[in-house]
Amino acid sequence: MRTLFSGEVHVAYGQIYVCSDDIPSLEDSFAGQRAGLCGGAVPGRLFLLTGTHTGSVPITVEQHPTEPPLDADLWEDIVEVSFRPVSNRVQLVEWDSGWYPLHLSETSYRVRYHCRGMDKARNAAGDVGGPAVEEYLLRFWPSPPAPDRVVKETSQAAAYWHEFARKQPPGPTPEERAEAERQAREEEHTELQQEMDAWGGRLPSDRLRDVQGKLRGFQGCPKGLVGLDAALVHAIDAASPEEQRALARWAAHRACVTAGLDKIDWVARGLAELDRGEPYSPPLDDPRRLRDAAFSDARVPHSDDGTPGMPQVAAFAALFDAAAPDPLKAALDALLAAAVTHDTVCPHLFAEVRRTFPATAIAPEAERSDRQ
Incomplete structure (x- = not known):
């Protein structure tokens, strides 16, 4: 296991991202998903949601060689999506300022997003160095693409975002996306x-x-x-x-x-x-x-x-x-x-x-x- 990042990041509008190209939009990221909290519908991008609206939250990002233990008893909310970088420049990106390299290769991953304390922090402001109201863990491991899923749901915040995701219409299929890219190149x-x-x-x-x-x-x-x-x-x-x-x-x-x-x-x-x-x-x-x-x-x-x-x-x-x-x-x-x-x-x-x-x-x- 490798720890790719561990520390506090600044969030605004309750958003953090993992990007290998541009920052995704909220609706596109959750298009066709059943799970909220981690949007993976746009290739090469992840849209992570937090309880804190504006402030700092602690997050750890790990890379595992195989699927890690679920640890469901330690976390209130857990979701999974698939992710494949579209470049070798993968970063954990704050909404309006910093970015942190994650050094992930261009291969297919399964991503598990663990959340704790979202309801306590929802719409609150987090202060750097203050007591952690919430905590997040993002784990990557090699895996072929698979549908997103809700592993565990506890908080009202998670329920809200799961409902939001299920209201989003499906995005383009890989074939439709490839055709659109071909037409754009042409x-x-x-x-x-x-x-x-x-x-x-x-x-x-x-x-x-x-x-x-x-x-x-x-x-x-x-x-x-x-x-x-x-x-x-x-x-x-x-x-x-x-x-x-x-x-x-x-x-x-x-x-x-x-x-x-x-x-x-x-x-x-x-x-x-x-x-x-x-x-x-x-x-x-x-x-x-x-x-x-x-x-x-x-x-x-x-x-x-x-x-x-x-x-x-x-x-x-x-x-x-x-x-x-x-x-x-x-x-x-x-x-x-x-x-x-x-x-x-x-x-x-x-x-x-x-x-x-x-x-x-x-x-x-x-x-x-x-x-x-």
Whole structure:
């Protein structure tokens, strides 16, 4: 016999757990059981109930090589359930704080939960170091699965929880649980594959996922830069923040040159400020001032309707985007804006990026999921 744990644990809502993965819910733990007090309906988890609502209770956990003596005369309430860990990380877990390793192997066990003093402690608060009002013993031994059972019932608390358990509808069968897990894996695999397809055949990094919803979009380019050159997007993501910032500045210059704005004094001044890392001076410091300048300055090329054309709108966007605090977002947004100034027909622009910034010339190796 091995003592896996002996001491006081803190309980809240009269609950302690043995877990080899997540903490179970009350209803699921007792689904289809006849016995209350120890819920074992969820694989890899036990839900233990105590008389004390909130406080500390003494409990001993033992592992036996074979079925131990019943000791029915020493305990008021005894129940049995079956248990099989789903990982090698089995712990005795308190409701809201501590956990204690139990070092149980991944094999099938029979579990006997012994309780004494539940009625005296019911809804009372237990104090650490005070006299023990109640006591618990949990014993494990190797055994094939078998139905749960009430071995001994004495307390009103036990009677209440046995009645509760018998009102719970049966949980899923092992076959139903296996099918649900299979479907969940299949759905996850499908979602991952869809994400890979959306990102050019590889999963995005966490950084790309973080900025994805914040990236600028342009009419006529619904997939953004990923739809134009996904490999380049991943390569930019893998570049250093300094390289990303340099690329953002380069893209702003390239956009302004393509849109015919770089010779306008206040645009040229803004590009110089961008290169120096300085805040923009008017009119680039305020969107409304910029709009007024873009409409009123005859040097800004306009469409037939008198508004700045799309290349010019995109170039102004590139100026703003290149100054964004996040260097990855700045690089991706500014480069997309530069691509829009080329009417998004721009393999030569992306080839120029790769020549100018060698770190972007080779996309990182694709990270495919092994989950099936």
